Amino acid sequence: MEQSFVIDTGPDFRMQMLREGIKRLDAVLFTHEHKDHTAGLDDIRPFNFYQKADIPIFGRQAVLEQLQREFAYIFNDKRYPGVPQVACVEINHLAFQINGIGIIPIPVLHYKLPVLGFRIGDFSYITDANHIPEESYSLLEGTEILVLNALQKEPHISHFNLDQAIEQAQRIGAKKTYFTHIAHRLGKHGAVEKELPEGIFLAYDGLKLRV
Ligand SMILES: [Zn+2]
Ligand SMILES: [Zn+2]
Numbered sequence: 001m002e003q004s005f006v007i008d009t010g011p012d013f014r015m016q017m018l019r020e021g022i023k024r025l026d027a028v029l030f031t032h033e034h035k036d037h038t039a040g041l042d043d044i045r046p047f048n049f050y051q052k053a054d055i056p057i058f059g060r061q062a063v064l065e066q067l068q069r070e071f072a073y074i075f076n077d078k079r080y081p082g083v084p085q086v087a088c089v090e091i092n093h094l095a096f097q098i099n100g101i102g103i104i105p106i107p108v109l110h111y112k113l114p115v116l117g118f119r120i121g122d123f124s125y126i127t128d129a130n131h132i133p134e135e136s137y138s139l140l141e142g143t144e145i146l147v148l149n150a151l152q153k154e155p156h157i158s159h160f161n162l163d164q165a166i167e168q169a170q171r172i173g174a175k176k177t178y179f180t181h182i183a184h185r186l187g188k189h190g191a192v193e194k195e196l197p198e199g200i201f202l203a204y205d206g207l208k209l210r211v
Contacts (some may be wrong), residue, residue, distance in 0.1 A: 003099055005029060007118060007125055013040025019206065024051065027098045028086075030059035031127055032115040033066035041071055044084045054087040056098070060116060064088045091116070106136050111158035119143065123211045124174070127181050130158050132168060145211050146174035147203060149181035162186065169200050178203040 003026040006013070017025075025047040031037055044055050059067070067088075068075045074084050093116075095104045106117030108129035117126030117136075122144040126132070129149055140146070150165035159181065160168060169177035180203040186192055193202050 001099075003027075003101065005098065005101075005120075007031060008037035008127070009040035009044070010036055011039040014043040016205075017043070025055055028055060028057045029103070029116075029118055030057065030063045030067075031117065032110060032113060033059075033063045034110075034128065035070075037128070038067060038070065041067065041074070041086075042084055044086070045082065048085045054085045056087045056089050058089045058091050058096075058098070058103075060092060060114065061090050062114075064090060104139055106132075106139050108132050108136060113158070121211055123147075123209070124172075128159065130156065130160050130164070137172065140172050140174075143172065143174045144176070145209055146172055146177045147180050148172075148177055150179035150186070150202075151181060152183045152185040153187070154185070162192070166197060166200060170197070175199060176201065178207065178209070 004022050004024055005027045006025060007029045008031055009028055025044060028044070047055055073080065074086060091105060093105050093107050095102060097103065101120065104119040106119055106124060106126060108115050108117055108126055109131040110128045111130060115128050117124060117129070119139060122142060124140055124143040125147045127149045146169065148165055148169055149159055150162050151159035153162050155161050165179055177200045179200070182202065189202055189204065
């Protein structure tokens with residue numbers, strides 16, 4: 001059975017689902033509670049409507065608690081008809097499964113905030129990090145495709161900058177690494193990509209990867 005998982009529901013979630021023609025949503029995995037990763041949660045409504053079921057949302061306890069505060073109407077006992085229907089599933093650093101698909105959380109740090117990356121098969125996705133703890137590197141061994149955050153060229157308090165992201169990508173050693181969570185200040189796509197070592201690329205909206 002083909003399944004669709006979404007990592008984070010950012011403000012563009014609705015447009016992304018429409019753009020990609022996603023007709024079914026089996027789960028949402030949250031990396032962390034920052035608004036640029038959660039703001040689109042309200043737009044899971046159409047999936048509730050079509051699937052006639054709650055959508056499972058996976059996150060650390062702090063993430064689920066923050067969602068319950070910021071989207072209080074979703075979690076109210078007396079819910080207004082038509083509001084999003086979710087089933088919260090608390091996760092931690094331990095591996096888990098969603099409908100038979102194994103997911104390995106990759107703990108990283110976003111300055112002081114714990115964030116989870118996720119490994120699904122030989123695909124690993126790490127956003128919003130500026131530090132990867134030693135224990136997390138072994139979880140990434142053998143990754144073929146890595147997505148990693150690279151914010152800008154200048155140093156940043158809570159994100160890898162370009163040089164740091166390149167260093168991390170080379171240490172992790174995936175066959176291909178794609179940088180994401182790129183700020184406008186990084187420079188133009190074509191120009192920056194020319195500066196990148198072999199096997200490292202800039203991701204872009206609508207990029208499709210096959211592992
Ligand atoms: Zn963040
Ligand atoms: Zn972010």
